Amino acid sequence: xxxxxxxxxxxxxxxxxxxxxxxxxxxxxxxxxxxxxxxxxxxxxxxxxxxxxxxxxxxxxxxxxxxxxxxxxxxxxxxxxxxxxxxxxxxxxxxxxxxxxxxxxxxxxxxxxxxxxxxxxxxxxxxxxxxxxxxxxxxxxxxxxxxxxxxxxxxxxxxxxxxxxxxxxxxxxxxxxxxxxxxxxxxxxxxxxxxxxxxxxxxxxxxxxxxxxxxxxxxxxxxxxxxxxxxxxxxxxxxxxxxxxxxxxxxxxxxxxxxxxxxxxxxxxxxxxxxxxxxxxxxxxxxxxxxxxxxxxxxxxxxxxxxxxxxxxxxxxxxxxxxxxxxxxxxxxxxxxxxxxxxxxxxxxxxxxxxxxxxxxxxxxxxxxxxxxxxxxxxxxxxxxxxxxxxxxxxxxxxxxxxxxxxxxxxxxxxxxxxxx
Numbered sequence: 001x002x003x004x005x006x007x008x009x010x011x012x013x014x015x016x017x018x019x020x021x022x023x024x025x026x027x028x029x030x031x032x033x034x035x036x037x038x039x040x041x042x043x044x045x046x047x048x049x050x051x052x053x054x055x056x057x058x059x060x061x062x063x064x065x066x067x068x069x070x071x072x073x074x075x076x077x078x079x080x081x082x083x084x085x086x087x088x089x090x091x092x093x094x095x096x097x098x099x100x101x102x103x104x105x106x107x108x109x110x111x112x113x114x115x116x117x118x119x120x121x122x123x124x125x126x127x128x129x130x131x132x133x134x135x136x137x138x139x140x141x142x143x144x145x146x147x148x149x150x151x152x153x154x155x156x157x158x159x160x161x162x163x164x165x166x167x168x169x170x171x172x173x174x175x176x177x178x179x180x181x182x183x184x185x186x187x188x189x190x191x192x193x194x195x196x197x198x199x200x201x202x203x204x205x206x207x208x209x210x211x212x213x214x215x216x217x218x219x220x221x222x223x224x225x226x227x228x229x230x231x232x233x234x235x236x237x238x239x240x241x242x243x244x245x246x247x248x249x250x251x252x253x254x255x256x257x258x259x260x261x262x263x264x265x266x267x268x269x270x271x272x273x274x275x276x277x278x279x280x281x282x283x284x285x286x287x288x289x290x291x292x293x294x295x296x297x298x299x300x301x302x303x304x305x306x307x308x309x310x311x312x313x314x315x316x317x318x319x320x321x322x323x324x325x326x327x328x329x330x331x332x333x334x335x336x337x338x339x340x341x342x343x344x345x346x347x348x349x350x351x352x353x354x355x356x357x358x359x360x361x362x363x364x365x366x367x368x369x370x371x372x373x374x375x376x377x378x379x380x381x382x383x384x385x386x387x388x389x390x391x392x393x394x395x396x397x398x399x400x401x402x403x404x405x406x407x408x409x410x411x412x413x414x415x416x417x418x419x420x421x
Contacts, residue, residue, distance in 0.1 A: 004164075008415035009355065011160045012407040019403055020134040022048070023152035027132030027141035031178075032116050034081055034088075038178055041112040041148075042093050045176050048155040053162045054095040054174065061090040061179075061189040069192070071375055073183020073332060082182065092186045094194075095174040103170025104417050106344075107202040107378070109187060109369060110151040111180030114143035115392045125395040138397040145386030149398040150205025151176060153385060153407045161411060168418035171197070180369055183332055187369040191376045201341040202373045203348075205384030205406075207391060207398070211362025212348050213382040214340035218297035219367030220306075221331035223276060223290055224249060224314075227323050230280060230287040239321050241285035243278055249325065252313040253293065259309065264298045268365045271295050276330075292330055296366055299336040337370035341379035344413075348383055351412040357405050364388075 012019075029040040042058075049056050063086060066072045076085040117129035125140035126133035132141045139149070154174060173196070177186030226249060228242030238244065250273070257271040264270065276290035295306055307327070314325050345361065352359035364370070364382040373380040385406035386398040 002416075002419070004419050005351070005354070005412045005415045008161055008164065008411040009408045012157050012411045013404060014160075016400055016404050019152060019156045019407065020139055020400055022156055023139050023144065023149055023398070023403070024132035024134055026112070026148040026152055027139070027143055028130055030130035030142065031112050031114055032142075033113060033182065034084075038113060042091065042176060042178075045112060045151060045155060046093050048159060049093070049095040049174060052155070052158040053165055054097045054158065054172070056093060056095045058091050059094055059190060059193055061092075061185055062192065065192050066185055066188050069188060071184070071188060071335070071372055073179075073185050075179070075182045075185065078182070078331070090178055090186065090189075092178060092190055093174075093176040094190060096172065097165065098171045099165065099168040099418065100170060103168070105171045105173070105197045105200040106414075106417065107173045107175060107196070107200060108154050109175040109177070109202050109204045109373075109380075110147055110154055111177050111186065111369070112148065112151055113178045113181050114146065114148065115181050117142045117394075119394065122394045125397065134400070136400075138399050139403075140395065140397045142396055144390075144396050144398045145207040146388065146391035146396070147206050147384055147386070149207065149386045149403060150384035150406070153403060153410060154205065157407050157411050157414070161414060164415065164418065170418065177369075183334065184369045184372055187372045191372060191378075196378060200378050201344045202370075202378055202380040203344065204368060204370055204380055204382045206364060206368050206382050207384050207386030207388050208362060208364060208382060209387040209389075210359050211364075211383070212345050212359055213362045213364035214342065214345050215299050216337040216364035216368050216370045216382055217299075217366055218303075218336035218371070219294065219332055219334040220297055220303055221292055221294050221333065223292055223328045223330035225288065225290045225326045225328075228285050228287045228289070230284050233283055233285070236285045242289040243286045245317060245321055245323075245325070246289040246291065248317050249291070249314065252317065256310060256313055260301070260306065264301060266298065266363075266365070269296075270298070297336050299338040334367040335371045337368070337374050337380065339374035339377075339379050341381050344379070344381045347413050347416060348381065348409055351416065352409045355405075355408055355412065357409065359409065
């Protein structure tokens with residue numbers, strides 16, 4: 001390890017309490033969709049970037065330009081709380097620092113929006129979803145892992161490394177975006193508006209559990225609908241209830257998930273589902289039952305092949321009841337990501353190895369904004385603190401050791417890239 005890298009790592013390990021406090025403050029903004037907390041999180045992040053010596057600006061989503069792209073997410077079509085999406089201004093923060101004409105260009109990308117916490121009463125963590133409490137080991141709250149922890153590390157590391165800037169080479173851009181959780185339009189807007197050098201690479205600090213990921217899954221949703229025969233309960237037949245037919249479909253979906261995981265060589269779940277609706281009076285057989293199914297697609301698994309396997313499993317159920325079971329596109333359709341920066345991944349792994357940290361190559365088991373960078377020809381790596389298994393559930397947290405390890409790797413890698421040596 002060079003003296004410069006060692007000094008950079010020492011700088012970020014000097015006051016981890018400050019990092020924990022910053023993350024706690026971000027969590028307490030509780031930046032869920034449609035809340036004032038989203039502006040609070042952006043403003044707090046912006047102040048830290050300015051203090052680190054970066055030039056910052058705000059960019060509003062150009063909805064017309066974004067809608068023309070095949071990777072645009074039509075959030076308003078989701079309805080409900082998202083119905084005002086097209087008429088509400090959406091902003092992101094861009095921060096830049098130009099060091100020299102020669103040297104690498106790195107984009108640090110992170111999202112400050114977090115998922116809703118639909119059952120806050122189930123949280124046992126101090127303060128609930130918006131607590132941000134630090135118990136000496138863990139920082140708790142919605143977004144602590146996904147991905148306010150990664151954003152906090154960006155801000156903290158850049159502020160700590162600011163004394164190195166006069167000696168750095170190349171350039172740096174920081175993207176702090178909204179709407180990643182609903183399809184990625186924030187990152188799409190920044191990529192549409194920006195001009196990046198041909199050698200630009202991106203780092204996305206999603207929680208990866210110690211893996212440096214050079215690919216990511218896609219995310220496709222569709223609606224499965226079964227039909228039944230409504231009538232008086234006393235004279236109904238066993239097969240009349242659409243819910244019974246859907247129960248058989250669910251068992252086929254479970255078997256399909258196991259089949260797909262075997263084909264992908266991945267132990268992590270690839271398919272899940274949730275009730276969209278079922279009809280009628282509970283005293284009569286349901287004449288309709290519907291599920292929204294989500295498939296997390298590995299890069300090497302084409303969607304037509306997945307749908308073909310699904311239809312093959314539905315055919316026996318159709319034959320048993322003689323009624324159609326429909327499969328229609330529904331919700332999000334996000335491509336897998338596979339255009340990665342092997343050079344950046346190798347640098348992160350080498351820095352981690354030099355620090356004695358158990359970081360390893362991996363594959364990100366969900367969709368993320370890496371696919372958007374790929375569509376603009378910018379290689380990306382997904383690597384951040386925390387673990388995806390804690391995201392979107394109750395009692396989300398990240399440990400201070402995870403934050404410290406990630407900050408050390410990030411600081412050491414930046415020092416290596418910026419150094420003229």
